[in-house]
Amino acid sequence: MGVKVQTEDFDVASEVDALASGRTDIGAIVTFTGRVRDDDKGRPIKSMTLEHYPGMTEEELSRIEADAHARWPLQASLIIHRTGELSPGDNIVLVVTASAHRQAAFEAAGFLMDYLKTRAPFWKKETSPAGESSWVETRENDETAATRWRPT
Amino acid sequence: MSSVHPRKVKLxxxxxxxxxxxRGSEEIALPDNVATVADLVAWLKTRGPEFGEAFARADVVRAALDKTHVKSDARIAEAQEIAFFPPVTGG
Structure with missing residues (x-):
C-alpha cells in the first residue's frame, strides 16, 4: 500500500515494476493514469493548477486505499497524485491495483478513482490561453459514480 | 457552561x-455559543463581507474537522483545526 502527493511527474512502468518486483503471488495488475486535457467542454486550457490540503490529502487517500483493501483481496496498491501547475498532456494521477485475479484489480481501481474524485481534498483551477482562470466545478456524474459502491 | 478563556482553533x-x-488560514478564539460547524459559519458571516461572500452558498462549502470530512451539523467539540473548502475536484 502506498500514497504519494508530489509535484514531480511519475513513470508508470517503473512504478509498476517497483510494486510487483519479486512478487509471484500477483496475477493481475491494473493501472489508471489521469492526464490534463487541452479543453474543458470546448473551452481551451493552457494550464491547470492543483491545490490540495496538505496532511488531510494523504490521510484521506490512505483511508480510501484501506477501504479498497477491506473490500477486495488486493496484494498491493499505489496512489500518486500530482499538485502544482500542470500543462495539457501532463500526468495528474496514477492508481495501481494488484491482485491474484483480474476482477478484484479492475473493480478496486474503479473504486479508488471514484472515491478519490469525491473525497480527496484537491481543487483544480484552469487557465485559458487568454490568461483567464476559473475553478473547476464538481461534475455530477462523479458523485453518481461514487454511489455505485455503496452497500444497498 | 461558558469558559473564561475561549479556546483557540485554527481555521x-x-x-x-x-x-x-x-487568506489561507487564521487562528480564532472560538466563541462560547459556537457548538457546531453551522454555528461557526453563521458567526464567521458576521465578521465581514468577504465571509458573507465566501459562505453565500453555505450548502456548497464543505468542512473538515481535524482533517476528516464532516457535515454542517457536526459538533466542533475538541477539534483543533477546522477547514472550509469547495466540493473537491481532484483526479
Whole structure:
C-alpha cells in the first residue's frame, strides 16, 4: 500500500515494476493514469493548477486505499497524485491495483478513482490561453459514480 | 457552561473559499455559543463581507474537522483545526 502527493511527474512502468518486483503471488495488475486535457467542454486550457490540503490529502487517500483493501483481496496498491501547475498532456494521477485475479484489480481501481474524485481534498483551477482562470466545478456524474459502491 | 478563556482553533480555507476570504488560514478564539460547524459559519458571516461572500452558498462549502470530512451539523467539540473548502475536484 502506498500514497504519494508530489509535484514531480511519475513513470508508470517503473512504478509498476517497483510494486510487483519479486512478487509471484500477483496475477493481475491494473493501472489508471489521469492526464490534463487541452479543453474543458470546448473551452481551451493552457494550464491547470492543483491545490490540495496538505496532511488531510494523504490521510484521506490512505483511508480510501484501506477501504479498497477491506473490500477486495488486493496484494498491493499505489496512489500518486500530482499538485502544482500542470500543462495539457501532463500526468495528474496514477492508481495501481494488484491482485491474484483480474476482477478484484479492475473493480478496486474503479473504486479508488471514484472515491478519490469525491473525497480527496484537491481543487483544480484552469487557465485559458487568454490568461483567464476559473475553478473547476464538481461534475455530477462523479458523485453518481461514487454511489455505485455503496452497500444497498 | 461558558469558559473564561475561549479556546483557540485554527481555521483553514482552500480554493475559491480562500480567494474570497483573502487568506489561507487564521487562528480564532472560538466563541462560547459556537457548538457546531453551522454555528461557526453563521458567526464567521458576521465578521465581514468577504465571509458573507465566501459562505453565500453555505450548502456548497464543505468542512473538515481535524482533517476528516464532516457535515454542517457536526459538533466542533475538541477539534483543533477546522477547514472550509469547495466540493473537491481532484483526479
Amino acid at each position: 483553514l480555507y482552500f480554493a475559491w473559499v480562500r480567494e474570497k476570504i483573502g
